[in-house]
Amino acid sequence: MTDQHVSQQRTEQQHEQADRSGYTHGVKRRSTSLSWLARAAGVGLSGVSIGFVVLFMFVLETDGDLTLITQPLPMQIALALPYLIVILTLGTTAGSLLAWRYRYWSLRTRIHQTILALLGFAFCWQLSTLGFLAV
Amino acid sequence: MAERIGTTTPGATVAVVSGEEPILTKGYGAADADADVPVRADGTMFRVGSVGKLVTYTAVMHSVEQGVLDLDTDVNSYLGDSAVTVPATYDDPVTLRHLGTHTAGFESHLDPDIVADPAALDSLETVLLDEQRSRIRPPGELVGYSNYGAGLAGHVVAEAHDRTFEEYVQSEIFDPLGMTHSTFAQPVPADQPGDLAAPHIRDGDSFLAADDVYIDMCPAGSLSATATDMAAFMSAHLGDGAVGEMRILEEETAKAMHSRHHVRHPAVTNWRYGFHEYGSPDANLIGHSGATVNFTSYLLLAPDHSAGIFIAFNSTPSEGPKAVVDEIVAEFGLQQAPTTPTPASRPGGQERTETVAGEYSLSYLPRSGPLQVADLLTHLSVEPAADSRLRTRTLEGDARRWVETEPYVYEEVGGHDVLAFEITDGEVDVLHMNSEPTGAYQPVPFHERQLVTGGVLGSAVSGFGLSLAGWGGYSAWQQWKQHRTDENPDTEGSE
Structure with missing residues (x-):
């Protein structure tokens, strides 16, 4: 492990401790923290995935199946989310790899992050199977 | 019909003919529920959706009769002056016979390019270019309902006569039949005789007038017409091309149009030209359904009884005009009542039920894009049951039982429906359902089955x-x- 990585790891641990202590940090400082970005990707993946399912079902239920053809704005927004889910899955996966490599967080948190990445891939696989991801 | 007004639909228009004579042409309920405008059979136009394809294919047959078109010639040979062309994906070319029986093998997108803003409407040529469909099956192999195919047929007619499709239909079909309240034009021109009914959406126990939409592939579904005009159209077909002195098709051409052009399976409904068979395959009933976003319609001809039925709603309830047609067919005995199927006496019935068990999807549903969700939700599950019987079910709750009457042919218990399986090397190649003439069911790969998709999505979301x-x-x-x-x-x- 290089000095730079050791330094990065210390910084991540300090950030995690700081987060747990409830201290607030500026957006700029947090956004340069790889561990914070990795967790943010996991949270984003979970939130956006559920948001996609809820919005898609809501539009279908309220305005009917033909919204898939007529595509009003709420349906257009829903149909854009799968691409964001792909990006967040890749981000969560990268975060998981970094977490195992540089021992971010506790073991339990790393396992959780890895499970999220795997769920993300499974979700993206089915989104692709169902035609939400045009290649 | 009157009992359905206000509950099933705010308005309806009906035409029932016996040969040349209209028995009933009547409007029911409101053309516009907000403005309290009543439906008039001879003055209120309804958007008839895909029923308009029958006019398109009549125009094709009219052109065949004139010697301008041929049903078995490569359609590309008529498109020399057009930028539209059918790709040479397979050795066999796409012909007008394929287009009229939905067997061209185009990938389906379901969407006939519906637009909400009339300013977004394009010329037919532009639409067909922009919405070019891939060829995913060799032509003539399987039925897969295609709006693009109908649009292309209309474009071929227009190109062959060097006129617009709307002009040709107007002069060769509408004018001779006196269909003055019919048009493919969108929006309906201000000087067009008659008034267009408003589309409606359900609002609790009542209905609200909604904004109309426009079908860019106009030959596939932009026709607006009154019941009186559709009565004339039906009479012309029942009269082998003529109503009184007015003739749109020669007798021979009309008979050719009403004959079978594609046989899916002898035990199920097959395709005439533009028309599909309805009900029992032996009943010689032919028709077509239609729908836009907020209109639904159905047209049925019973040539043996010289009877025709047209019904249109200005809404899209779950129980549409076909339910009314079914009642009229039963009431007037246009086909025999369902009988109890006699089980096949051939051995191996239980093994055959195991062979055909599985999950199936319809050929006319999209294989790309988010509309694939519609495919997933409409999968048909086939399960073996005792005594060599089958059970089928869908997610929508359509559960039915079937009895094998011939090897790999099953009749519905208590209905007219039939399942006919085509088997190759001991595996199901395709499943034809009598009540689904617009497509064939094909086995679904394991990873696309509802249980797998639902399980993976459910686990991930949980x-x-x-x-x-x-x-x-x-x-x-x-x-x-x-x-x-x-x-x-x-x-x-x-x-």
């Missing part, structure tokens, strides 16, 4: 949900702990 809940709970606990610490600094410090 995992994401539990994670969010966990994070939320952890964050709340942390804040509560911090709050306690702030409130009791001494206690915290002594721990």
